[in-house]
Amino acid sequence: MQSLEQVHSLTFDAFGTILDLGGSHAPRLGAFLREKGASMTPQQLWAQWRYRQRIEQYQDNQLFVGHFGYLDSSRRALLYTLRAARLPFTDDDVSRIMEGWQELNPFPDALEGLRRLKIRYKLVVLSNGEKEFLAHLVKNRIKFDFDGVISVQEVGLFKPNPAVYRMAARVLGAEPCQLLMVSANSFDVMGARASGYRGAYINRYDLPYEETPYQPDLRVRDFLELADRLGC
Numbered sequence: 001m002q003s004l005e006q007v008h009s010l011t012f013d014a015f016g017t018i019l020d021l022g023g024s025h026a027p028r029l030g031a032f033l034r035e036k037g038a039s040m041t042p043q044q045l046w047a048q049w050r051y052r053q054r055i056e057q058y059q060d061n062q063l064f065v066g067h068f069g070y071l072d073s074s075r076r077a078l079l080y081t082l083r084a085a086r087l088p089f090t091d092d093d094v095s096r097i098m099e100g101w102q103e104l105n106p107f108p109d110a111l112e113g114l115r116r117l118k119i120r121y122k123l124v125v126l127s128n129g130e131k132e133f134l135a136h137l138v139k140n141r142i143k144f145d146f147d148g149v150i151s152v153q154e155v156g157l158f159k160p161n162p163a164v165y166r167m168a169a170r171v172l173g174a175e176p177c178q179l180l181m182v183s184a185n186s187f188d189v190m191g192a193r194a195s196g197y198r199g200a201y202i203n204r205y206d207l208p209y210e211e212t213p214y215q216p217d218l219r220v221r222d223f224l225e226l227a228d229r230l231g232c
Helices: 021-036 042-065 070-084 090-102 110-118 132-142 162-172 186-194 223-229
Strands: 008-010 122-127 148-151 178-184 197-203 218-220
Touching: 008 162, 021 042, 021 090, 042 070, 070 090, 110 122, 110 223, 122 132, 122 162, 132 148, 132 178, 148 162, 162 178, 162 186, 178 186, 186 197, 197 223, 218 223
Parallel strands: 008 122, 008 178, 122 148, 178 197, 197 218
Antiparallel strands: none
C-alpha cells in the first residue's frame, strides 16, 4: 500500500456503500412476489435487478445517446428483469416498487464510521444519483452533514467513466492523489484508481475485486474498520 498521507478528502459512493439497497428494497419486492404467487425470493429478484441496472448504466455510457439518469436506468432495468423472470406486472406494480428508492436506509455501521472519519477528513458523496434525489437521501435518509454532494449529472456519464472522477477533483480543487474513493462497488474503486485517486474497497458482499492493475489501497469489511485503518 502506498502512503495515504496526502489524502485530505474521502469521496463516498452512496448506493450499496452507505445505503443498504437490498435490505431496503426487500419489503416491497417481497410484497410484490407474494401478490403474484411467485416462488422467487426478494433477494433473488433484487440480485437480478441490480445486475441489469449496471448493464443499463454501461449502455448509457457507451451509446452516447444522452444521459438518462440513475432512476430511469433503474426503472428500465426493473422492467427487463420482470419480463425476463416471466413475472406479470402492471404500471402500478412498477411504481410501488420504484418508490422504494425514496426509502433507502443506511447500513448500521455507516453513520458511526462517518462521524469518526469526519474528525480527520473532508467527506463528500460522489454518486451516480441525480442531484435532487441525492439531496433527499442525504437529508432525509442518511441524515449526515457531508462536506459536499457531487452528482454525475455534472458530466452526464455514470461511474466508472474517468470523466466523473476528474470532474469531482476539479470541483473539490484537489489533485486526484489527495482523494480516497470509498466504495463497495469494485468497478467504482477501479475507475477512481485509474483516474489517480487512492481507493478503499468496502467488501460488504464478500466478493472478489476486479482483475486489474488498479488495486485498492485498503480492503475492509465496513466503515468502522475503515476508520480504524485510517486512525480515526
